[in-house]
Amino acid sequence: MLTRRNLLQTGAAAGLVTAASPVFATVAPPQPRINPGLLARAKAAMESKRRFLLDTNVIAVADYSQPSASERFYLVNLAGGMVTTYQVSHGRGSDPYHTGYLNYFSNEPGSEASSAGSYITGDVYYGKYGRSLRLKGLDWSNSNAEARAIVVHSAAYAEPRVVEQFGKLGRSEGCFALSQLSLQYVLQQLGPGRLLYSDKV
Incomplete structure (x- = not known):
């Protein structure tokens, strides 16, 4: 032996x-590697918005520089350094030809585009897509988030099998759409009163 x-x-x-x-x-x-420049922006945004936040131990960052096939939605535990990643859709108005890449942001109602900037997470509710997380925009670039009903939710077009079949996720109307399983993990870690930062570098 x-x-x-x-x-x-x-x-x-x-x-x-x-x-x-x-x-x-x-x-x-x-560990999954988040773009350091984008993380620095997110941390700076957290500091400037600290008075609105209930908790600063976890921050969510959507890196829309990457294609939708990538795991570009990051949850960063700032105390322990743990990073988890998920695929996330962008708005069809930000990618009208459905290339899989976000081309531009918009805050305009009816644009169906993703918006850049700082969001504060709200409560979990049951909507069109089941469990969803409300968001409020804290910047001029996403100030219409509530009026546009921009939230975090799951969707069939954000499931991994869509990437396997088409090489990219489907598009939302500006919401942060995740797979059903990913949403459960995100909701466990990202409670009310935390910062979600969306941008591209």
């Missing part, structure tokens, strides 16, 4: 390992 001791002895005899050399090692998976 080949044991760890046999491996060490055989390796040592061959000059490959010593008794102190690790034979079996576990490597921690790399």
Whole structure:
């Protein structure tokens, strides 16, 4: 029977390992990497909006520089440094030819586009797409978010199988649309009174 001791002895005899050399090692998976420039913007936005926030331990960042096939929605635990990532849709008005890339932002009602800027999360409610998270825009660039009913919700067009089939997610009307499973994780970590920052670099 080949044991760890046999491996060490055989390796040592061959000059490959010593008794102190690790034979079996576990490597921690790399942390998802968020664009440092965008994260710096999000942190600066958090500081400037701190008076509106109930909690600053977790921040959500949507990096719309990346295509919709990428996991470009980040939840960052600022205390522990843990980062989790999810796919998220953008508005059809931001990508009229459905290229999979957000081309521009808009705050205009009826634009069906995504908006850039700082949002504060509100309460969870049940709407057209089931459980959803209300948002309020805190900047001039997303001040119409409530009037436009811009929220975080799940949608069939934001499921991973859509990317597998078409190479990109479907488009929302400006909301942050996630898969059903992703939404559950996000709602667990991103409660009311936290910052969601949307932009591209």
